Amino acid sequence: SQKIEQNSEALNIQEGKTATLTCNYTNYSPAYLQWYRQDPGRGPVFLLLIRENEKEKRKERLKVTFDTTLKQSLFHITASQPADSATYLCALGAGSYQLTFGKGTKLSVIP
Amino acid sequence: SQTIHQWPATLVQPVGSPLSLECTVEGTSNPNLYWYRQAAGRGLQLLFYSVGIGQISSEVPQNLSASRPQDRQFILSSKKLLLSDSGFYLCAWTYAGLAGAYEQYFGPGTRLTVT
Numbered sequence: 001s002q003k004i005e006q007n008s009e010a011l012n013i014q015e016g017k018t019a020t021l022t023c024n025y026t027n028y029s030p031a032y033l034q035w036y037r038q039d040p041g042r043g044p045v046f047l048l049l050i051r052e053n054e055k056e057k058r059k060e061r062l063k064v065t066f067d068t069t070l071k072q073s074l075f076h077i078t079a080s081q082p083a084d085s086a087t088y089l090c091a092l093g094a095g096s097y098q099l100t101f102g103k104g105t106k107l108s109v110i111p
Numbered sequence: 112s113q114t115i116h117q118w119p120a121t122l123v124q125p126v127g128s129p130l131s132l133e134c135t136v137e138g139t140s141n142p143n144l145y146w147y148r149q150a151a152g153r154g155l156q157l158l159f160y161s162v163g164i165g166q167i168s169s170e171v172p173q174n175l176s177a178s179r180p181q182d183r184q185f186i187l188s189s190k191k192l193l194l195s196d197s198g199f200y201l202c203a204w205t206y207a208g209l210a211g212a213y214e215q216y217f218g219p220g221t222r223l224t225v226t
Contacts, residue, residue, distance in 0.1 A: 004154075032213060034213070034214060041199075041220070041222070042219065042220065043201050043203070043217030043218055043219055043220050044155070044201075044215075044217050045217070046214040046215065046216065049213065049214055089154070089155070091155075093213055097143050097160075097162075097205055097207070097213060098157065098160060099157075099213075099215060100157075101147075101154045101155040102154055103152075103153060103154035104154065
């Protein structure tokens with residue numbers, strides 16, 4: 001069956017450093033991968049989408065890589081700030097408008 | 112601009128009672144609609160999705176049901192709640208038929224506690 005793993009349930013990082021979150025998957029051939037941010041008690045908010053034929057995508061301080069050979073995506077937040085503290089979810093899709101979500105990584109940026 | 116509403120925001124219901132959660136979307140037409148549940152320590156679980164009025168696909172067999180009586184209205188129901196139905200229920204929508212636009216937009220969620 002399809003499996004998505006976000007390797008760390010929680011990640012603590014010092015303010016100003018680069019946070020790197022990992023998303024691995026098995027038994028899946030996604031056409032695209034997405035990253036969402038979720039704050040406590042709120043719905044997830046879309047951040048970035050990267051397609052299977054793209055290696056890297058950037059948006060402001062965010063960078064996502066997608067390696068279909070390794071079956072892995074890395075999500076980077078550069079110059080992290082306490083306001084970046086949240087749970088980050090990765091989600092895979094195969095073109096049918098349905099997404100399969102990972103459990104998320106809770107990021108805490110320490111001042 | 113598009114907005115998505117869910118109500119109620121929180122709900123405490125006894126075991127065996129019925130449930131009705133409502134989701135509405137404004138500012139778009141013919142969206143794909145989704146119901147997810149997020150339980151403590153677990154990821155987002157897709158419960159139902161709909162590509163049009165009256166068209167419902169179920170992902171997980173359970174005592175929940177969904178209906179889409181209008182284009183931008185999606186309802187989650189149960190006749191008898193179980194303790195295991197507790198969780199954070201999220202409604203989401205995405206554009207239908209627009210190539211490349213697959214991101215989902217989530218509502219504020221309903222926190223359901225079954226006692």
